[in-house]
Amino acid sequence: MDPEGxxxxxxxxxxxxxxxxxxxxxxxxxxxxxxxVITREPGATxxxxxxxxxxxxxxxxxxxxxxxxxxxxxxxxxxVRPALAEGRLVISDRYSDSxxxxxxxxLEGVVPSPEAWLRSMHNGWTIMxxxxxxxxxxxxxxxxxxxPASRREHFERRETLEKVQNNYxxxxxxxxxRFVVVDAMLSADTIATFxxxxxxxxxxxxRKRKK
Ligand code: ADP
Ligand code: TYD
Numbered sequence: 204m205d206p207e208g209x210x211x212x213x214x215x216x217x218x219x220x221x222x223x224x225x226x227x228x229x230x231x232x233x234x235x236x237x238x239x240v241i242t243r244e245p246g247a248t249x250x251x252x253x254x255x256x257x258x259x260x261x262x263x264x265x266x267x268x269x270x271x272x273x274x275x276x277x278x279x280x281x282x283v284r285p286a287l288a289e290g291r292l293v294i295s296d297r298y299s300d301s302x303x304x305x306x307x308x309x310l311e312g313v314v315p316s317p318e319a320w321l322r323s324m325h326n327g328w329t330i331m332x333x334x335x336x337x338x339x340x341x342x343x344x345x346x347x348x349x350x351p352a353s354r355r356e357h358f359e360r361r362e363t364l365e366k367v368q369n370n371y372x373x374x375x376x377x378x379x380x381r382f383v384v385v386d387a388m389l390s391a392d393t394i395a396t397f398x399x400x401x402x403x404x405x406x407x408x409x410r411k412r413k414k
Contacts, residue, residue: 210287211409212330213402214298216371217338218364219356220345221387222394226338227296229395230402234294237406240286242278243296250277258356264313268306272324275299283330292406299329300337304370308363318370334405336398337375339368340387 215223231241245251254270275298286293303321310317342365349359358364375382383401385394 209290209409209413211292211334211402211406212283212287212332213292213294213405214300214332214335215294215296215338215398216298216300216304216335217340217387218342218345218368218371219359220348221338221340222348222391223296223338225391226336226395226398227294229391230294230399233395233399234292234402237292237403239292239294240282241294242282244278244298244301245271245274246278246282248274248277248281250274258358261357264306264309268302268310268321269324271302271306272321275302275325275329279328279330287330292402294402295332298332298335299325300335300371300374303374304367305358305363307370308366309358332381333409334401335375335382336401337371337382337384338387338394339372339384342368344388 215227217223227241227243231239245254250270251274254267254274257267257270278295283293283295302325303318306321307318310320314320342361345364346359346361349355358367372384375384383398385398387394389397
C-alpha cells in the first residue's frame, strides 16, 4: 500500500526574487475548491524560527544546514505526512531542493561533496514531491526584485544565487518528469494561471489512477 495515502505533494522552487511567494499566494486563491494545504520551508514552528535566527546571525554553515534539515523533519511530521495521509493536496513554498541547491553552495569547502552529504541526510525519510515548479529568471532581474543590498540575507548575493540557480537547473535536467521549469519573467498572472492549471491536471489524473 502507498504509505502516503492518496495525496499530492507540489513544491515551488527558485532563487530569491523569482516570485515563489507571489505564486504561492495566488495558488491559494485559485485552487480554493481543492482545499489545499498551503505550507512553506522554513516553517512556522519554533524550529523554523531557529532557522531564521541562524540565518540572521550568520552562524556557521553546518549549524545552518542541519537546522534547515531539522525544520524539514518537523515540517514532514507536523504538516506534510498527515495531510498526504488524508489524501490532501499539499503545496509547499520551498522544500528539499532548496537545501540541495543552496546548502551545496554554503557548504563548499566545508564538507567534502556537499550535495551528496545533503542528499544522504534526507535519504530514507524525506518524501519526494510529485511535481516541482522551478521559477527561473536572469540574475539581474531577480536582484532588482529584492530589497536593497544592505538589507539582504547572505544567500542573496549575486555569486551565490547564480550557483544556486545553476544547481536547480541541473536537478531539473536530471529529473525531467518531476520538474516543470517556468519562465519567471512572464507576468505573475500568466504564471499563476499556468501553474494552477497544471496542478489541477495532476490532481485529476491522480484521482483517476486511484479509482
Ligand atoms: P520570492 O518569494 O521568490 O523571493 P516574491 O514572490 O517575494 O519572490 O517576489 C519578489 C518581488 O518580485 C515582489 O516585489 C513581487 O511583487 C515581484 N514579482 C513577483 N512575481 C513577479 C512577476 N512575475 N513579474 C514581476 N514582478 C514579480
Ligand atoms: P524564505 O523565507 O523562503 O525566503 P524568500 O521568501 O525571501 O525566498 O527563505 C529564506 C532563505 O533561506 C532564502 O534565501 C533561501 C534559504 N533557504 C536555504 O538556504 N535552504 C533551505 O533549505 C531553505 C528552505 C531556504
